[in-house]
Amino acid sequence: MLGFLAGVxxxxxxxxAQYVLHLEPCPLxxxxxxxxxxxxxxxxxAAIHGPKRWGRKVxxxxxxxxxxxxxxxxxxxxxxxxxxxxxxxxxxxxxxxMLKVFPLQDVLVRVLTGSGECxxxxxxxxxxxxxxxxxxxxxxxxxxxxxxxxxxPVPMLRF
Numbered sequence: 001m002l003g004f005l006a007g008v009x010x011x012x013x014x015x016x017a018q019y020v021l022h023l024e025p026c027p028l029x030x031x032x033x034x035x036x037x038x039x040x041x042x043x044x045x046a047a048i049h050g051p052k053r054w055g056r057k058v059x060x061x062x063x064x065x066x067x068x069x070x071x072x073x074x075x076x077x078x079x080x081x082x083x084x085x086x087x088x089x090x091x092x093x094x095x096x097x098m099l100k101v102f103p104l105q106d107v108l109v110r111v112l113t114g115s116g117e118c119x120x121x122x123x124x125x126x127x128x129x130x131x132x133x134x135x136x137x138x139x140x141x142x143x144x145x146x147x148x149x150x151x152x153p154v155p156m157l158r159f
Contacts, residue, residue, distance in 0.1 A: 001047045003063075003148065006141050007040025010134075017123065017130070026118040028077040032134045035070025039063055039141060046149065060149035067142020074135035080119050081129060 014033050017023045025033065046059040121129045 001043070003043035003141055003145050004040055004047055006137075006144075007036055007043060010036050010137055010141075011040065021123070023122050026077075026120075028073055028080070028118045029130070031073045032070055032077070032131065032138075035066055035073060035138065036134070036141075038066040039070065039138070039145065042066060043145060046145075056149040060146045063142055063145030063149065067138045067145065070138040071135055071142070074131040074138065077118055077131040078129070078135065081121055081131070083119065 011033065014025070014029075014036070018025055042059060042063050046056075046063075049055065049059075051059060123130050125133065
């Protein structure tokens with residue numbers, strides 16, 4: 001449940017940034033949000049399920065894969081943000097529009113290529129842009145999920 005609560009907190013802040021601070025997420029930000037949602041959902045299902053040996057390993061792998069995907073997207077956005085001004089293509093179509101018009105494979109390629117809105121840094125905390133914080137959160141929460149699901153469970157005390 002701790003991993004689930006961490007994910008809820010991360011998603012809560014993402015929506016706070018969008019709707020209260022009026023920071024519109026770019027397509028790469030939305031992909032990172034989907035990754036954090038997947039990790040959060042996996043934590044919730046694992047907590048409810050309470051799996052035994054091999055089930056715990058399955059959850060560890062699934063959380064690890066979701067965390068790695070989120071880390072990959074965050075690293076890609078940080079790379080795009082590090083490029084000199086003028087080297088990133090102009091802002092592209094919105095994610096909603098691309099999903100309506102293009103096949104999913106084309107949407108993935110276009111989003112991961114990045115565009116002007118993904119290179120813009122509107123928010124920083126301690127000098128780090130939001131994708132850097134998402135990267136660190138995915139590493140910590142994903143690592144915790146792998147550890148929590150692969151460690152030997154502590155036996156319950158019975159009186």
